[in-house]
Every structure is written in C-alpha cells, then in structure tokens.
Amino acid sequence: MRAGHFSDAELALASTGDLGWRRRLAIWLHARQCRECGSAIEEYRTGRGEIQRGAAAMEMDEAAWLELEGEMKANIRLGLSAGRIVDPRPGMVEALGVEAAGWRAAVVFATLTVVLAGGWLLKRPVPGLPGAAWQSVFAEANAEGVGIQEGQSGLMLLGPEKESSVMLAGTAGGARARFIDAETGQVTIHHVALEE
Amino acid sequence: MWRLKSNGRVSFRVGLAAALLAFALGAQTGAPSGAFRVDLPADAPVALVSADWGQSQVAPRGGALQVDLRSTLMLKNTTQRRIRGVAVLVLAQEVAAGGKASVTVPALDVAPGEAFPLRVDVRLMRPAAGAGALVEVKLDGILFEDLTFYGPNRLNSRRTMMAWELEARRDRKTLLALMERGGAAAVREEMVAVLSRIASMPRLDIQVARAGRATAQGGTAVRFAALSMPEAPVELTGAEVVSAGAELRFPHLEMTNRSSRAVRFVDVGWQARDRDGRQFVAGSLPATVQLAGKGKATLERDQAYRVSMSGATAGSRPVEFAEVSGFVGLVEFEDGEIWVPSISVSAVTGEQQRLAEMYRRKGIEAVAGELRRLR
Numbered sequence: 001m002r003a004g005h006f007s008d009a010e011l012a013l014a015s016t017g018d019l020g021w022r023r024r025l026a027i028w029l030h031a032r033q034c035r036e037c038g039s040a041i042e043e044y045r046t047g048r049g050e051i052q053r054g055a056a057a058m059e060m061d062e063a064a065w066l067e068l069e070g071e072m073k074a075n076i077r078l079g080l081s082a083g084r085i086v087d088p089r090p091g092m093v094e095a096l097g098v099e100a101a102g103w104r105a106a107v108v109f110a111t112l113t114v115v116l117a118g119g120w121l122l123k124r125p126v127p128g129l130p131g132a133a134w135q136s137v138f139a140e141a142n143a144e145g146v147g148i149q150e151g152q153s154g155l156m157l158l159g160p161e162k163e164s165s166v167m168l169a170g171t172a173g174g175a176r177a178r179f180i181d182a183e184t185g186q187v188t189i190h191h192v193a194l195e196e
Numbered sequence: 197m198w199r200l201k202s203n204g205r206v207s208f209r210v211g212l213a214a215a216l217l218a219f220a221l222g223a224q225t226g227a228p229s230g231a232f233r234v235d236l237p238a239d240a241p242v243a244l245v246s247a248d249w250g251q252s253q254v255a256p257r258g259g260a261l262q263v264d265l266r267s268t269l270m271l272k273n274t275t276q277r278r279i280r281g282v283a284v285l286v287l288a289q290e291v292a293a294g295g296k297a298s299v300t301v302p303a304l305d306v307a308p309g310e311a312f313p314l315r316v317d318v319r320l321m322r323p324a325a326g327a328g329a330l331v332e333v334k335l336d337g338i339l340f341e342d343l344t345f346y347g348p349n350r351l352n353s354r355r356t357m358m359a360w361e362l363e364a365r366r367d368r369k370t371l372l373a374l375m376e377r378g379g380a381a382a383v384r385e386e387m388v389a390v391l392s393r394i395a396s397m398p399r400l401d402i403q404v405a406r407a408g409r410a411t412a413q414g415g416t417a418v419r420f421a422a423l424s425m426p427e428a429p430v431e432l433t434g435a436e437v438v439s440a441g442a443e444l445r446f447p448h449l450e451m452t453n454r455s456s457r458a459v460r461f462v463d464v465g466w467q468a469r470d471r472d473g474r475q476f477v478a479g480s481l482p483a484t485v486q487l488a489g490k491g492k493a494t495l496e497r498d499q500a501y502r503v504s505m506s507g508a509t510a511g512s513r514p515v516e517f518a519e520v521s522g523f524v525g526l527v528e529f530e531d532g533e534i535w536v537p538s539i540s541v542s543a544v545t546g547e548q549q550r551l552a553e554m555y556r557r558k559g560i561e562a563v564a565g566e567l568r569r570l571r
Contacts, residue, residue, distance in 0.1 A: 138405035143506060145319070148297070152260050155288045157297055158317040167549065170402040170479035170501045178546055180553045181315075187550050188315065189300040189360075193351065194406065 005037055006030060015044035139192050141168040141175035146190045157190040232265055234333045241338050241346050242282065245270040245311050263320040265331055272311040279306040280361055281339040283353030287332040288320055298336055298351040302360040303550055305341075305570070355461065355534065359526050362536045364547035370540075371551070372567050380560050387555040387563060390548045397543070398476050400515075403502040415440035423523035429455040429535055430462050430487070430527050435520075442502050442514025444468075446481060449495040451524075456489035461528035465542060468503075469519040476515075477543055480525060 006014075006027055013019050014027045031038040137150045146168075147156030160181045167178045174193035181188065232249055236242065249267035256262075273279050283300040299316055306312050318331050337347030339357040347353065374382045415438040422432040436448040446466075453459050464481040479501065487493050503515040525542070527535040540548070555563045 136405075138403050140401070140403045142401040143399060145317075146297075147319070152321060152323065154319075154321040155286075155297060156319040157286065157299060158264070158266075158319055160315065160317070167397075167477075167544070168400050168402055169477070170404045170503070171482055175402055175404055176479075178549070180550060182557075184313070185550070185554055185557060186301060186313070186315075187303045187546065189302065189356065189546075190297070191300065191351065191356075192297045194404070 005034065008040070011037060011040045012044045015041045016048060137194055139170075139175040139194055141170065141177050146175045146177045146192050148192050148194065155192070157192065159190070160188075232267055232331050232333070234269060236335050240335055241273065241275045241277075241279070241340075242271040242335070243274050245272050257321065260321050260323055263322065263330055264317070265320070266317045267315070269314045269316060269333070270311050271314055273306045273308055275340075276308045277344075278308070278341040279304055279312075279338055280341050281337075281353075281357035282314060283336040283338075283347070283351070283357060284314065284316065285334045285336045285350060286316060286318060287334065288318070288330060296351060298353060300353055300356055302339075302357050303364060303547070355526070355528060358534050359463075359536055360546055362534060363540075363545055364550075366536065366538065367540060367545055367547040367551075368567055368570055371563075372571060375564060375567060380564050383563060383567070384555070384560045387552045387560070390544055390552040391556060393544050394549065394552065398474060399506045400476060401504045401506050402479065405500055405502075406498055415443070415445070418444070418517050419519045421519070421521040423521060423541065425524055425537065425541070427538060428524045428527070429453065429457070429529075430459060430524050432464060432522055432524055433492075435522060437517075437520045439517040442504055442516065444501045444503065444517055444520070445499070446497045449481065449483065449497065449522075450492070451485075451487070451495070452492045453487045453490055455529075458489055458530035459485060459487040459527055460530050461485065461526075462487070462524060463526035464522050465525040466520055466522045467543070468515070468517050468521075471516045471518045473518075481522075 010019065010023070010027060014024055014031075017024070019027070027037070027041075031041055137148065139148050140146065140156075143159075145156045145158040147154055157177075159177060159179050160183075169176045169178075171191075171193075174191060176189060176191045178187065178189050180186070232247070232252075234244055234247055236244055247267055247269050249265060251264075251266040253264045254261055255264075271282065281300065281302040281304055283298055286297040286299060288297075297318075299314070301314055304312060316331075316333055320330055322330070335347055336351055337345055337349050337353035337357065339345055339354070339361060343358065343361065345354045345358075371383055371386065374386060378385075418437040418439045420435045420437045422434070425431070431452045431454055432449070433452050434448075434450040435446055438445045438447060449464060451462060451464075462483050462485055464483065465477070466479060466481060467475060467477040469475045481497065483495050483497075485493050485495065503517075505513055505515060523537075523541050525537070529535070544552075551563050551566065554566060
C-alpha cells in the first residue's frame with residue numbers, strides 16, 4: 001500500500017460495493033481527490049465486467065459436460081488399474097481362498113441386485129405428461145413462494161421471512177399462495193399465471 | 197477456455213481483482229440501481245409515498261444471475277373513500293415472457309389520506325448478460341369499501357378482491373352471530389378450531405404445467421365427487437379426473453347453469469384424499485365460460501398438476517391421489533355480479549385464517565373488536 005492511499009484489496013472491494021458503508025464513504029471521498037485510486041477503482045470495475053463476461057462464455061452445454069465426465073471416469077479407471085498392477089497385497093481370491101470368495105461374491109451380487117431393483121422400482125417411468133412439458137414453462141408454489149420457471153430463467157414472488165401461515169393452491173395455468181405476515185398481520189395473495 | 201484480456205498497465209491490478217472478485221462474486225452484492233420501476237397512472241387513487249429496496253441482492257448461480265429484489269412500497273390513499281384491497285402486477289418480460297404475476301393485498305381498511313405498506317419481494321433467475329429495468333410494478337386494481345373498483349384488471353384482481361370481501365363479510369357475520377349467542381368464549385373456541393385445522397393441513401409443493409390436449413397421455417381414472425350445493429347458481433354435474441403417479445389432470449368438467457342469468461366465469465375448488473387417507477385442499481379450477489341461462493357446458497382443461505407433501509414429518513414425497521371432490525366456489529354473472537356460497541365450503545377461508553392469526557397474536561379481545569368494527 002502506498003502511503004496516504006488505500007490498499008489494492010480495499011479498492012477492489014470498493015469497486016463491487018462489498019465494504020461497509022463507512023469505509024466505502026471514506027474511499028469514495030478519497031477517490032474524488034486522488035486520481036490514482038479513482039482510476040484503480042475504475043480498472044477493477046472494468047476487470048470485473050470482463051470476468052463476468054468470461055464466466056458467461058464459459059457456460060458448457062450438456063454434450064461438453066458428458067465429454068468431461070467420460071474423460072474423468074476414464075482417468076479414474078486408469079488409476080485403479082495402475083494401482084492394482086503395483087499393489088503388492090494379495091487379491092480377494094488369493095487372500096480368502098476360492099470357496100470363501102465365492103459365497104462372498106454371491107452375497108455382494110445379491111445385495112447389488114436388491115439395490116438396483118429397488119432403484120428401478122422407485123424411479124420407474126410412470127405414464128403421464130411427457131417430461132418435456134415440465135421442462136418448458138411451468139408454475140410452482142412451495143414454501144419459498146410462487147413462481148414461473150422457463151428454462152434457466154424464472155420469476156418467483158417470495159413469501160415473507162416471518163409468515164405465520166401459508167396456504168398454497170394450484171389454479172388453472174397458475175399457482176397461488178396466501179399468507180399472513182407474522183409481524184404486521186397483513187394478508188397477501190401471490191399469484192402467477194402462465195400466458196394463455 | 198476463456199482468458200482475461202489484459203495489458204501491461206492494468207495486468208497487476210486486474211490480476212489482483214480476479215482473485216478478490218472470485219470471493220466477491222461468490223458473495224452477494226447489491227442489486228443494480230434502476231432494477232425496480234413502479235408505474236402508477238396519473239389518476240390512480242393511490243400515490244407512491246416511498247419505495248425502499250435496501251435489502252435487494254444479486255448473486256451469480258452458475259452461468260446465470262439470481263437477483264433478489266425486496267421492496268416495501270408505501271402507498272397513500274388519495275381518495276375520500278376507504279380502500280379494502282389493492283393489487284399490483286409484477287412484470288419481468290426479460291425472464292418470464294411466458295407468464296405474469298400479481299401481488300394482492302385484500303382485507304385492508306385504509307382511511308382517506310392514510311398510508312399503508314405493500315411488500316413486493318421478487319426473485320429472478322436470468323442470464324448473466326442483460327440490462328434495463330428487471331421488474332416493473334403496475335397497479336392492477338383497487339377495491340373500495342362500497343365495492344366499486346378502479347384499475348385495468350389485467351389479472352382479474354377485481355374478481356379476486358370482490359370474492360375475498362364477500363366471503364370475509366359472510367364469515368364475520370357468522371362469527372358475530374356466534375358471539376351474540378355464546379359470547380367471546382364461543383368465538384375463542386372457533387378460533388382455536390381454525391388454528392387446529394391450519395396446523396393439521398399438510399404442507400404441499402405444487403407445480404402446474406400445460407398438458408397439451410393432443411398429447412397421448414396415460415394414467416388411471418380417479419373417483420370424483422361433486423359437493424351438493426342446492427343454493428349454487430351453477431351445478432357441477434361431473435368431471436373426468438386422471439392421475440398418473442403424483443400427476444393429476446382434469447380433462448373434462450361438466451356443469452349446468454341453474455339460474456336464468458348468463459354466467460361468464462366459474463371457479464371450482466378441489467380437494468383430494470391420498471392413499472393414506474389424508475385430505476387436503478390443493479387448488480381451484482377457474483374457468484371462463486359462456487354459460488347461457490339454464491344452459492350446460494363441458495369444459496376441456498389442458499393443465500396438469502404435480503403435488504408433493506413437504507415438511508419435517510412427511511419429508512418431500514409425491515402425493516398419490518385416491519379421491520378428488522369438487523365444489524363451486526365462485527360464480528360471476530355476465531353483468532359482473534359475483535356469487536359466493538352462503539356458508540364456508542373450504543376447510544379454512546382467508547378471513548377465518550386472518551382472524552385466527554389475529555387471535556394468536558393479540559388475543560380474543562382484538563378479534564371481538566375487529567368483528568364489531570367491521571360489522
């Protein structure tokens with residue numbers, strides 16, 4: 001930090017509004033007089049914009065994620081195989097004998113079968129709306145509020161942090177919540193509607 | 197991969213900023229100025245006194261931004277009449293082109309010249325790149341004590357507030373009669389019963405989407421029962437209800453107009469029982485109809501509902517529907533007159549909920565005073 005100036009860290013935080021109001025005010029008053037600190041704040045602001053634009057550009061589509069996932073799995077398998085080659089300890093069959101390893105393997109196989117069958121039963125596809133209908137535009141009411149989701153975008157009317165009670169309802173093409181503010185006793189009805 | 201553009205002059209500071217902003221961006225920052233715009237017509241019966249959105253915040257979520265806009269608008273009644281309800285539209289075209297939202301505050305009693313608060317707390321998820329006002333708040337309607345209405349009524353707030361007011365007057369009248377017969381103790385007993393009904397209701401998460409009539413859909417038929425309401429101008433004569441897992445659809449609703457007046461809107465409330473025997477109110481089926489006097493209508497609905505129970509005891513799990521019942525909760529005639537049942541049909545009405553909460557917070561004297569004041 002240069003004498004009589006604010007540190008780079010504080011100037012960077014001031015550029016994002018992440019300082020307390022007193023410190024922010026002090027820096028703001030100083031920056032009005034000091035061209036060096038003022039231009040530093042401006043540079044941080046510019047840099048932040050570039051980072052945000054870069055982060056947005058980093059968004060990966062599903063195909064890219066799948067490719068990355070495949071690459072990671074391949075690396076993990078490669079590591080496990082290499083580990084087995086260099087591991088001096090005996091394997092299960094060598095350590096327990098062929099007979100013991102056989103029934104243990106059967107237990108493991110049976111357990112896996114039960115887990116997989118349970119998973120399939122819980123997640124089995126049920127007839128109804130095609131998933132795509134729920135993935136496009138839908139309205140929602142939950143403890144947090146009522147909202148509309150449309151892809152990555154969405155709007156939600158939030159309930160008060162201290163509501164005393166809430167009633168939720170799905171309406172035709174929309175959702176509604178009725179709640180009472182615990183502090184003021186004021187009744188509020190939030191409603192979202194999908195465009196007809 | 198992306199690379200930060202830099203030159204010699206700014207590289208050090210921008211590099212440092214990158215490190216600091218990695219933390220700063222992870223934390224929340226203030227919402228951009230001008231994110232909120234309040235639009236009141238020049239001749240509106242209310243004026244904006246102040247608007248506070250000091251707690252608004254922005255936080256990155258992956259490639260998108262989550263913007264929480266929290267505001268309290270102070271509005272002032274500029275008319276000579278008492279205001280009983282206010283509704284505002286909340287518009288965010290950039291993020292919710294496929295929908296609209298409203299905030300309605302019924303059960304008000306605002307004297308001429310008096311100011312009152314209106315909270316509008318909105319969360320937006322939007323792409324990181326974007327500009328301009330995020331949310332626009334517009335007046336949709338105001339209901340006065342004499343049941344006259346002002347406003348563009350784009351989200352039918354007149355009907356919502358009128359129905360609330362009519363039901364509230366009915367419920368207060370019932371409670372006043374109870375108080376005259378059994379004193380404050382009888383009202384207290386009723387308030388405790390309402391609080392108990394509220395507490396026993398399961399907390400639900402509900403989703404609604406368009407099903408699309410042309411789509412091939414499976415599912416099993418669910419038994420439907422229409423509540424008998426001899427005094428209702430419209431009779432619910434039948435409905436096709438189909439469930440598939442936690443999903444419920446009402447492909448057809450049949451109704452008959454018992455009155456000789458034309459009807460333009462009917463709201464059918466529905467409640468359900470799940471396979472464990474629990475009963476809950478999940479929603480309503482508002483329908484714009486063209487129902488001539490003594491006429492019949494079959495309505496096709498293309499919405500699907502997903503309902504799941506939430507909460508500490510139930511966890512979050514889908515509801516499996518066993519039985520659904522429906523009742524006519526509201527009828528709007530062609531001339532705008534609104535009918536509501538003369539006795540409460542819902543498990544807990546809005547006014548019962550409001551008065552029960554008042555009892556919980558302030559005691560039975562406050563409730564008795566409210567009943568006498570709004571007699």
